[in-house]
Every structure is written in structure tokens, then in C-alpha cells.
Amino acid sequence: MAVEKTLSIIKPDGVAKNIIGKIISRFESQGFCIAAMRMQKLSLQEAEGFYAEHRERAFFADLVKYMTSGPVILMVLEGEDAVAKNREIMGATDPKKAAEGTLRRDFADSIEANVVHGSDSPQSACREVSYFFRKSEILRPCCGGQCGCKS
Ligand code: ATP
Ligand code: MG
Numbered sequence: 001m002a003v004e005k006t007l008s009i010i011k012p013d014g015v016a017k018n019i020i021g022k023i024i025s026r027f028e029s030q031g032f033c034i035a036a037m038r039m040q041k042l043s044l045q046e047a048e049g050f051y052a053e054h055r056e057r058a059f060f061a062d063l064v065k066y067m068t069s070g071p072v073i074l075m076v077l078e079g080e081d082a083v084a085k086n087r088e089i090m091g092a093t094d095p096k097k098a099a100e101g102t103l104r105r106d107f108a109d110s111i112e113a114n115v116v117h118g119s120d121s122p123q124s125a126c127r128e129v130s131y132f133f134r135k136s137e138i139l140r141p142c143c144g145g146q147c148g149c150k151s
Helices: 012-016 020-029 044-050 060-067 082-090 103-107 122-132
Strands: 003-010 033-040 072-080 116-118
Touching: 003 020, 003 082, 003 122, 012 020, 012 060, 012 072, 020 033, 020 072, 020 082, 020 103, 044 060, 044 122, 072 082, 082 103, 082 116, 082 122
Parallel strands: none
Antiparallel strands: 003 072, 003 116, 033 072
């Protein structure tokens, strides 16, 4: 299995619920290294650009409003098979459909306010990591330069 980087966001509801530590603890205890991290309030343009693939969806305006409603935690997670593993730890988009023991099942309120974001493929992980982090801000290249991501 390849060592990968993936972008994780603790969304505004996760920050507001004071569960930042609980969420990060799940990632660390399941073998991830946090390679970069910061708290930020996304601008409208940043949120729109980040979720551009959903621009035509009926929920897009609400999604952007929600993602800019308070600070988020942006993180680069690194580990073996990080993209798929992070999605497993997060659970399905709709918390009602998320498996037991997943972050969304345990902490999310709705299909919109679902606590965390995770890149959905190695390609989107590369785009998303470089959308929010310069190379110089990724302070723990735990893989020793072995990951596929060039940026
Ligand atoms: P994310 O990209 O945030 O990790 P995801 O990949 O599980 O979530 P997507 O289909 O990419 O799900 O949707 C992006 C986000 O848009 C969801 O996480 C959720 O916040 C919101 N969303 C998705 N579907 C709906 C919906 N039907 N109604 C309201 N909001 C939705
Ligand atoms: Mg998605």
C-alpha cells in the first residue's frame, strides 16, 4: 500500500461542538500522522472554489454558507492508503447511513452538517492539499518524500 497525503477539514459544526481533540485523536490512534494543520475562517470565494465540483447542485449555496459560518480546522493527514482510510473513519455523507464507530455516525447532525471533510481520491487529495497549503507549510513530511503527491 502506498503512503498518501489527504486533506481533512473539521467543519464549523465540529469546531463549535468542541470535539476537535476527539476527532484528531481518532486520526492519530488509527495510524495517521498530521503533516500540517491550521484554524481558519474560509472566505466565500475559498469555500466556493473548494467545492466547485458541486456548483450546479441544489445544496451548493447552503453548503457554502455552512462552510463559512465559523472557523474550520484544515489538516493534511499522511499515512498508508490515507485517502480511503480517512473516508472509512469519517463514514457516509449522511450520518443516518454512516457505519457504527465512524465520526459522522457519532458526531454529525445532518447530511449537511456532517462534521468532517475528506478528499475522495488521490487526485482530489493533491488538488485539495495544494488548495490550502503551500509546500513550506507541510512541516512533517512523515513519508520521507515517498508519497505520490508532487505538490
Ligand atoms: P465532503 O466532500 O465534505 O468530504 P462527501 O464527499 O461525503 O463530503 P459530497 O457529495 O462531496 O460528500 O458533498 C459535499 C458536502 O456537501 C457534504 O459533506 C455535505 O456537507 C453537503 N451535502 C452533500 N449532499 C447534500 C444534500 N443532499 N443536502 C445538503 N447538503 C449536502
Ligand atoms: Mg466530497
